[in-house]
Structures are given as structure tokens and as C-alpha cells.
Amino acid sequence: MEPLVATQLELLNSAENCWQPSDYLPESTGENWLEQVCKLRDQAKAIPDELLVVLVGDMVTEEALPTYQSLLNGFEGVSDRSGSDASAWARWTRGWTAEENRHGDLLNRYLYLSGRVDLRAVEVTIQNLIIKGFDPGTANNPYRGFVYTSFQERATKVSHQNVSKLARAAGDETLQVICNTIASDEARHERAYTKFMGYLFEQDPAGAVLAFRDVLQNQIVMPAQNMGGTGEPDLFERFSAVAQRLGVYTAEHYAQIVTHLVDRWRVESLAGLSGEAAAAQEYVCTLGPRYRRLAERASRRATPAPPQAFSWIFDRAA
Numbered sequence: 114m115e116p117l118v119a120t121q122l123e124l125l126n127s128a129e130n131c132w133q134p135s136d137y138l139p140e141s142t143g144e145n146w147l148e149q150v151c152k153l154r155d156q157a158k159a160i161p162d163e164l165l166v167v168l169v170g171d172m173v174t175e176e177a178l179p180t181y182q183s184l185l186n187g188f189e190g191v192s193d194r195s196g197s198d199a200s201a202w203a204r205w206t207r208g209w210t211a212e213e214n215r216h217g218d219l220l221n222r223y224l225y226l227s228g229r230v231d232l233r234a235v236e237v238t239i240q241n242l243i244i245k246g247f248d249p250g251t252a253n254n255p256y257r258g259f260v261y262t263s264f265q266e267r268a269t270k271v272s273h274q275n276v277s278k279l280a281r282a283a284g285d286e287t288l289q290v291i292c293n294t295i296a297s298d299e300a301r302h303e304r305a306y307t308k309f310m311g312y313l314f315e316q317d318p319a320g321a322v323l324a325f326r327d328v329l330q331n332q333i334v335m336p337a338q339n340m341g342g343t344g345e346p347d348l349f350e351r352f353s354a355v356a357q358r359l360g361v362y363t364a365e366h367y368a369q370i371v372t373h374l375v376d377r378w379r380v381e382s383l384a385g386l387s388g389e390a391a392a393a394q395e396y397v398c399t400l401g402p403r404y405r406r407l408a409e410r411a412s413r414r415a416t417p418a419p420p421q422a423f424s425w426i427f428d429r430a431a
């Protein structure tokens with residue numbers, strides 16, 4: 114796959130041509146720095162607590178980037194052995210990581226300047242998440258790995274886009290632009306990972322569909338599931354409940370992403386599969402609609418979870 118990966122390197126922008134976090138934040142050496150900070154803080158006052166909680170959860174997820182780079186380097190055949198290998202895979206992984214690094218930086222600085230969160234509590238969560246790590250169940254298998262990353266880039270794109278819309282509704286233009294900008298990076302990354310996986314579907318349809326099945330059977334968990342520290346074992350579940358309630362990332366989105374990937378990789382029209390691979394093809398193709406029905410049923414039945422206290426916002430409930 115090296116030649117294909119090499120062509121996808123152009124999807125990554127050079128550092129000089131990339132947006133940088135400072136493009137969206139008050140200029141700290143500017144004469145009107147204080148004015149700009151006051152404006153940012155004024156806008157941020159209108160962000161409802163529950164949106165703040167979702168934003169913090171998204172930021173924490175981005176800040177655990179060392180875990181994700183380790184995961185990519187663990188996929189067989191993809192690893193960057195020296196730390197500066199010249200292979201296309203190694204360059205891709207470093208370039209991807211370097212772009213992702215701006216996401217956590219930007220959100221972190223915005224939240225710091227906003228004056229709305231208990232930054233120490235947030236930082237403790239980030240440290241806990243990186244200490245605990247995360248196993249997406251891909252077992253060093255690059256096929257599973259690229260199904261997972263394709264799903265995950267799209268899920269984070271959806272999540273940042275929806276936070277952007279809610280920030281706009283609350284009148285915080287700065288946050289609206291920030292989240293939208295990050296979402297457009299996620300969209301570019303999604304294009305690359307779905308292309309890598311698309312290639313595997315062309316070259317080895319049976320292997321690819323089996324990997325797709327394996328990842329979906331595991332239930333695709335968000336990478337921040339281990340964010341809870343001592344005394345907050347259910348922090349991720351509480352954060353997810355708020356994201357679901359606000360419509361930022363929901364069971365319905367999960368179903369939509371599965372269906373989108375099935376279409377994107379034309380799984381339904383893969384020809385010549387037999388035995389286990391044919392069964393996997395059928396399983397994968399029925400899963401999206403099935404999840405959608407379950408999500409609809411659950412949303413009709415469920416009474417929304419009551420607000421819970423979050424250390425991130427000084428133990429206020431959201």
C-alpha cells in the first residue's frame with residue numbers, strides 16, 4: 114500500500130500552510146490583547162453548562178493524542194520504528210499526528226481563556242486518560258485499524274460540527290469557527306482513512322469485510338472511554354449522556370456512520386464472497402438499519418438521564 118499512502122500524503126497540509134491555533138485566538142503580543150480576551154470571555158458566558166461539558170469531553174479526547182499515535186504505530190506493517198522512518202506510512206502517521214495536535218491545543222487554549230471551566234479538573238482528566246490508554250480492539254491488525262480510524266474521524270467530525278452549530282446558536286462566534294475548523298480537518302483525515310480501507314476492499318474483499326465485521330461486533334467505543342479517574346469511574350458515561358441529550362453525538366449518528374461506511378466501501382455489491390465472508394457481508398449490511406431502529410425505539414422510550422455533577426464545571430450539574 115506504500116504507493117497509495119504516498120499519494121495520500123498530499124491530503125496533509127504543510128505546517129506553514131496549515132491553520133494554527135493562534136490564528137483563532139487573541140494575539141498575546143497584540144496591543145488590544147486584553148480587549149480581545151474580554152470579547153472572547155463575554156461570548157463564552159452564553160455557552161450553556163451542558164454544551165461546555167461536551168466541549169470539554171471533546172477537548173479531552175483530542176488531548177489524548179499520544180495514545181492514538183501509539184495505536185497507529187502498533188498496526189502491523191504501519192509502524193514508524195525509528196521515530197523518523199522515511200516510509201510513506203511513517204510519514205503519514207507523523208503528519209496526521211502533527212495536524213491532530215493542533216485540535217487539542219486550540220480547544221484547550223480557548224477553554225483556558227473562556228474562564229468557564231475548572232481547568233485543573235480538566236487537566237487531571239486528560240492525564241488520567243493518557244495514563245490509562247485505550248484499546249479499540251483492533252489487535253494490531255491494520256485492516257481493523259483503518260475501519261476504526263475511518264469511523265472515528267467521521268464521528269469526531271460530526272461531533273465538532275454539532276458543537277459548532279450549538280455554539281452559533283448560543284452566540285459564540287469564536288467557538289463556532291474553532292469547532293468548524295477542526296471538523297474540516299477531521300473530514301480530510303476521514304477521506305484518507307476510508308481510501309486506505311477502500312483499497313483493502315478492492316484488493317482483499319474477504320479480509321476487509323471480516324475486519325469490518327469484527328470491529329462492528331466489538332461495538333465501536335469512543336477513544337475517551339477511560340477518562341474517569343479515582344472517584345469518577347462513570348465520567349465517560351456521564352459525558353456521553355450529555356452529548357446524546359444535546360444531539361451532538363448520538364446512537365442515531367452511530368447508525369448513520371455505519372450505513373455511510375457500508376455505502377462508501379460498496380459492501381453490498383462485493384461479489385464472489387463465500388462462507389464466513391459472505392455471512393459477514395450480510396451482517397455488516399443489515400447493521401446500520403438495525404441500529405437505527407434500536408436508536409429510534411430507545412429515544413421514544415427513554416426519559417433523558419437527569420443532570421449530573423461535573424468537576425470540570427465546579428461540580429455544577431449538566
Ligand SMILES: [Fe+2]
Binds near residue numbers: 175
Ligand atoms: Fe482531532
Ligand SMILES: [Fe+2]
Binds near residue numbers: 266299
Ligand atoms: Fe481526527
